[in-house]
Amino acid sequence: MTRDLLVFGEDWGALPSSTQHLILHLSSANKTVWVNSIGLRRPRVSLHDIKRIWHKINSDTHSISHQSGLPNDNFHIVNPKTIPAPHYKLERKIARELITAQVKPVIKKAKLHAPILWMSLPTAIDVADNIEHSALIYYCGDDFSSLAGVDYKSVRQHEKKLVEKADLIIAASETLAAHFPAEKTKILPHGVDYPLFSTPTERAKDLVDDGRPIAGFYGSISKWLDLALLTQAIARLPHWHFVFIGAAVIDITELEGFDNVTFLGPKPHHLLPSYVQHWTACLLPFIKNQQIEHCNPLKLREYLASGRPVISTDFPAISPYLEFVTAVKTAEELVLALTNSIPKDINPHQQLAVSDQTWSSQADQVSKWIDLL
Numbered sequence: 444m445t446r447d448l449l450v451f452g453e454d455w456g457a458l459p460s461s462t463q464h465l466i467l468h469l470s471s472a473n474k475t476v477w478v479n480s481i482g483l484r485r486p487r488v489s490l491h492d493i494k495r496i497w498h499k500i501n502s503d504t505h506s507i508s509h510q511s512g513l514p515n516d517n518f519h520i521v522n523p524k525t526i527p528a529p530h531y532k533l534e535r536k537i538a539r540e541l542i543t544a545q546v547k548p549v550i551k552k553a554k555l556h557a558p559i560l561w562m563s564l565p566t567a568i569d570v571a572d573n574i575e576h577s578a579l580i581y582y583c584g585d586d587f588s589s590l591a592g593v594d595y596k597s598v599r600q601h602e603k604k605l606v607e608k609a610d611l612i613i614a615a616s617e618t619l620a621a622h623f624p625a626e627k628t629k630i631l632p633h634g635v636d637y638p639l640f641s642t643p644t645e646r647a648k649d650l651v652d653d654g655r656p657i658a659g660f661y662g663s664i665s666k667w668l669d670l671a672l673l674t675q676a677i678a679r680l681p682h683w684h685f686v687f688i689g690a691a692v693i694d695i696t697e698l699e700g701f702d703n704v705t706f707l708g709p710k711p712h713h714l715l716p717s718y719v720q721h722w723t724a725c726l727l728p729f730i731k732n733q734q735i736e737h738c739n740p741l742k743l744r745e746y747l748a749s750g751r752p753v754i755s756t757d758f759p760a761i762s763p764y765l766e767f768v769t770a771v772k773t774a775e776e777l778v779l780a781l782t783n784s785i786p787k788d789i790n791p792h793q794q795l796a797v798s799d800q801t802w803s804s805q806a807d808q809v810s811k812w813i814d815l816l
Contacts (some may be wrong), residue, residue, distance in 0.1 A: 444601070444812055445472050445473050445474075446473055446558070446559050446577070446816075447473060447474045447553075447555040447556055447557070447558035447559065448466070448469060448470070448473050448474070448475045448476070448480070448558055448559050448561055448777075449476050449546070449550065449555065449556075449559070449560050449561065449576065450462070450466055450475060450476065450477045450478065450561040450562075450563070450565060451478045451481065451560070451561070451564055451567035451570075452466070452477060452478070452480070452561075452563040453479070453480045453563070453564070454480050454672075455477050455479060455520055456477045458709075458712060459741075460584065460713050460741075461582075461584045461615060461633050461634075461702075461741060462561075462563040462582055462584065464486065464634060464636070464741075464802040464805075464806075465634075465802065465805060465806050465809060466561070467514050468802055468803050468806035469804070469806050469809065469810065470514055470515060470517050470518050471514075471515055471517070472517075472756035472810075473517065474510075474517045474553055474554065474555055474558075474796045475517055475518050475519070475553075476519045476520075476521060476546070476549050476550060476553050476558070476580055477519070477521070478520075478521045478523060478542070478546060478567070478652060479520065479521065479522045479523065480564065481525050481538070481542060481564065481566055481567060483551055483683055489569045490659060496716065497706075498537070499509065502785040507573065519549050519552065519553045519609075520550050521545055521546050523541065523542050523543045523783045524541065524545070524547070525538045525542050525544045525545075526538040534719045535569050536737075538569065539569040539570055540572060540573075542567075542570050543570055543573040543574065546570070546574065547574070550574070554739070557575050557576055557577040558574075558576055558577065559576065559577055559579070559580060559816065560574065560576045560578070560579045560580065560682060561580045561582060562579070562580065562581050562582070562605060562609075563583075563584065565581075565587060565601035565602035565604075565605045566597070566598065566601045566605050567601075567605075568601050568602075568605040568608065569601070569604075571608060577816070578610045578611070578813075579605075579608055579609050579610050579611075579653070579681055580610065580611045580612075580613060580813075580816075581605050581606065581607045581609040581611070581612045581613070583588075583613065583614045583615065583619050583623070584615040584633075584739075585615075585619075585731060585734075585737070585738070586619060586622075586734055586737035586738075587599075587602060587616075591800065594709050606623055606624070606736045608760045609627065610627065610816055611627055611629065611812060611813075612624070612627055612628040612629070613626055613628075613629050613630075613631050613771075613809065613812070614630055614631070614632070615630075615631060615632065615739045616632065616737060616739045616759070616760060617759075618632055618736060618759060619737055628656075629812060631741075631808060631809065632739060632800070632805075633739050633741050633743075633744060633805075633807055634744070634800050634801050634802070634803075634804065634805040634806075635741070635744035635745055635747075635748050635781060635797050635800055635801060635802065635809075636745070636748075636802060637797065637798055637800070637801045639713065639747045640715075640716050640719070640720075640745045640748035640749050641749065641750065641794050642716070643720065643799070644716045644717050645717060645722060646717060646720075646721045647717040647718050647721070649707060650686065650717070650718055650721060651684050651686065651705055653684070654678070654682050655682055655683055655684045655703070655735060656682075656684070656723035656724070656781075656784075657683070657684045657685075657686055657721070657722045657723050657724075658680075658683055658684070658685050658686070658722065658723065658724050658725075658726055658754075658781055658783055659685075659686040659687075659688070659718060659719060659722035659724070659725055659726065660686070660687050660688070660689075660726040660727070660728065661687075661688035661689055661710070661715055661718065661719070661742060662688075662689050662740070662742055662786065663690060663692065664687055664689050664690065664691040664692065664693060664695060664706075665687050665692050665693055666693050666730075667729050667732065667734060667735055668693075668730070669728045669729060669730045669756060670697070670698070672756070672773070672774055672777060673685070673698065673728055673729055673744055674697055674698065675697070675774035676774045676777040676778050676781070677701050677704060678701070678704065679774065679778050680703070680778060680781065681702070681703055682703075683703060683723075683781065684703050684704075684705065685698075685703060685704045686704075686705050686707060686718070686722070687704070687705070687706045687707065687719060688707045688708070688709070688710050688715070689708075690708070690709050690712065691706060695812035715745070716749065718750065719745070719746060719751060719805050720749050720750075720798050722751055723751070723752070723781075723784055723786075723787075724751065724752045724753070724754050724780075724781055724784040725742075725746040725749070725752065725753045725754070725775065725787060726752050726754055726755070727742070727743065727746075727754070727755035727756065727761070727768075728738065728755070728756055728777070729755070729756050729758060730756075731756070731757075731758070733762070735758045736758060736759060738758070738760060739760045740760065743755075743760060743761065743764070743768075744797045744800060747767060747768075747793050747794065747797045748763060748794055748797050748798075749789075750789035750790050750791065750793055750794045751787075751789070751790075751792075752784040752787050752790070753767060753769070753793075754767070754768070754769045754771060754777065754780045754781065754784070754790065755768050755769070755770055755771070756770070756772065757770040757771075757772065763794065766796075767790065767792075767793040767796060769784075778798070
């Protein structure tokens with residue numbers, strides 16, 4: 444049975460999130476309107492925030508499916524102009540009316556009928572009472588209370604209301620699910636684009652190729668990376684090359700000082716296999732905090748699907764894969780794990796462990812839950 448979807452998520456086309464992966468599959472059979480991010484925090488006086496505000500102000504309120512970058516003819520995008528992360532009562536009322544006025548015409552244009560509201564951002568809940576809908580889903584892929592830069596007080600208020608109103612809560616991990624009412628909460632671990640990461644591909648042209656083994660990481664280069672651990676290990680392994688892919692939002696001066704470290708900047712998601720498949724080992728070097736304890740990083744299964752050795756600090760999400768992931772706590776253990784990863788070929792058993800955990804199969808499970816709403 445097909446059901447129309449109205450999705451409140453991050454900006455469509457940003458680095459693929461679990462919400463984007465799931466909705467990409469669900470939208471092939473369900474008419475979908477995607478509402479770009481309405482924010483989890485107030486803008487700051489920074490170049491990044493100024494650029495983002497300028498982009499939103501100058502973007503069309505809505506896009507239609509024949510434009511480039513949209514997945515199919517069932518798909519529409521709304522780029523709302525509103526108050527980010529409204530906190531006070533008047534702000535929330537103004538934001539609610541602004542979003543409603545921009546979303547309703549697109550719902551009509553897309554011919555959605557009493558859609559299911561899918562909310563990945565708690566700040567969207569204020570709109571629920573203004574839009575006719577048949578059910579409300581809260582998809583929780585992160586612990587918002589521990590995310591950097593989030594307006595915690597405002598988001599907590601919104602999330603409490605969202606949890607109360609939701610007909611179904613989908614959590615990406617057991618630790619996240621534990622926060623919500625058990626009677627309406629389902630656990631859906633992240634999937635993986637298995638064909639993309641498991642199919643052999645040519646080496647990226649800008650990936651260093653000087654004969655040294657490569658330890659690689661991709662993702663946000665943020666404060667949850669264990670820089671002390673990395674710095675100590677890199678200093679002890681001058682015959683290794685360490686490659687980082689992603690936007691750096693912390694001071695990386697110390698790491699940039701090493702001759703055997705390269706920062707390549709962000710790369711499109713579909714090009715990542717041309718890097719990771721040619722690394723000697725893949726890294727998940729996280730610090731221990733609440734966010735990491737609750738996270739279920741997409742890159743874990745993507746690393747595993749590549750067949751390359753995976754070395755990680757210890758956190759709950761790696762538990763099902765300890766047969767294939769080497770857990771480390773100290774720089775000495777990281778150095779030993781990297782040394783032992785040479786020379787290892789593609790591990791087909793490791794790939795097989797995630798071969799049935801595709802985004803398509805996860806979306807099929809969500810479809811079954813939706814049918815019961």
